[in-house]
Amino acid sequence: MSDGGADPRRRVPRTDALLAEPSLVAAAVTVGRDRVRRAVRQAQERARRGEIEPTEVRDAVLAALPPPVPRVVLNATGVVLHTNLGRAALSEAALAAVTAAAGYTDVELDLGTGRRARRGRDALDALAAAVPAAEAVHVVNNGAAALVLAATALAADAEIVVSRGELVEIGDGFRLPDLLTSTGARLREVGTTNRTTLADYAAAVGPGTGFVLKVHPSNFRVTGFTSAVPVRRLAGLGVPVVADIGSGLLVSDPLLPDEPDAASTLRAGAALVTASGDKLLGGPQAGLLLGTAELVERLRRHPLARAVRVDKLTLAALAGTLGDPATPTRRALHVDAAALRERTERLRDALAAEGRKVEVVPSVAVVGGGGAPGVELDSWALSLPERYAGPLRTGDQPVLGRVVRGRLLLDLRCVPERADGLLRAAVLAVPGDD
Helix, strand or coil: CCCHHHCHHHHCCCHHHHHCCHHHHHHHHHHCHHHHHHHHHHHHHHHHCCCCCHHHHHHHHHHHCCCCCCCCCEECCCEEECHHHCCCCCCHHHHHHHHHHCCCCCCCEECCCCEECCCCHHHHHHHHHHCCCCCEEEEECCHHHHHHHHHHHHHCCCEEEEEHHHCCEEECCEEHHHHHHCCCCEEEEECCCCECCHHHHHHHCCCCEEEEEEECCCCCCCCCCCECCCHHHHHHHCCCEEEEEECCCCCCCCCCCCCCCHHHHHHCCCCEEEEECCCCCCCCCCEEEEECHHHHHHHHHCCHHHHCECCHHHHHHHHHHHCCCCCHHHHHHHCCHHHHHHHHHHHHHHHHCCCCCCEEEEEEEEEECCEEEEEEEEEEEEEEEHHHHHHHHHCCCCEECEEECCEEEEEHHHCCHHHHHHHHHHHHCCCCCC
């Protein structure tokens, strides 16, 4: 009997064996088993035609499949809330809540009575408990939507009195004045770019005023000859004060002394506070509305509220975030710099043992995401030649660092410690010759 092993086509891996490969099982979860099976058959045919070796079939299948969408990126930039990377990384509790909410849930059902219930009550109850100063709370799909809903419900065909120095651009060319006037409200600008007084506001407030808007300039700072009016003084003008605090800090944090928080702003007299959920709160993208029962109910019952309604996955992630204060955002902000240095040095030593020339250098991390401008966090980073930047971004495990004066800095502040092995492997996958 002839030896069939002499024919390389007989060495092509079987379909069932390939589909059981862990890497292909994982790929099937993201792109579908049928797509993986088609790629397997195409790679097998290539091997039978002699275009690739039988041992290369699995790798050919993986190469033919699209990468997971979205790609998981290791954030080694030192920017805690990196907008281009989706801002806040969700906590394990939030991820578990999202997984549970992926199927049928009681998002709008009272299981006890079998009747319809308040939508997202778990998230709303958790938000209310986190900020007792709020009489009522509501959640929409992002921070801009929260402000648009407030302007539409409270100031359509009326005036919004706002300081000129607070008419900010919020990113990607979107400007606050355009956002507000799109609702039908009229802006009454007061003061100057650098100085606004209580008298400026008082002179503008009248029968046609819907509310006074106080905007925290969270993505820039104005210094020098400046003045602004705090919420507690605006609250005495006799009209509602809506305060957009931006970054979603619910209670004060000593690390961020100049960042307004929802609880303090409400106690100061704001009738309504708007904020984002995916910044300092460390949760999913969401617009938070906290304030008096009367105003929040007006917003909740407005027809526009339906258009900006938040989905069940976001509600679940928000509830999980509020139930677990040790979010990745909070850990990254408050990590001990000495411990971070030790961890960075261990990774440097592991890379040096593989022949890579790596240094550990001081670094400066920032909050990012339009929050706490000017706050700098002492940090540490691996320093590599700049040529590593491109291959690390485009590798199997994308890694994003920052280039400073011809060197690539990899700051581990926002990289989970459990991912140090992935970062090491990504660096080693870049050809050496430093």
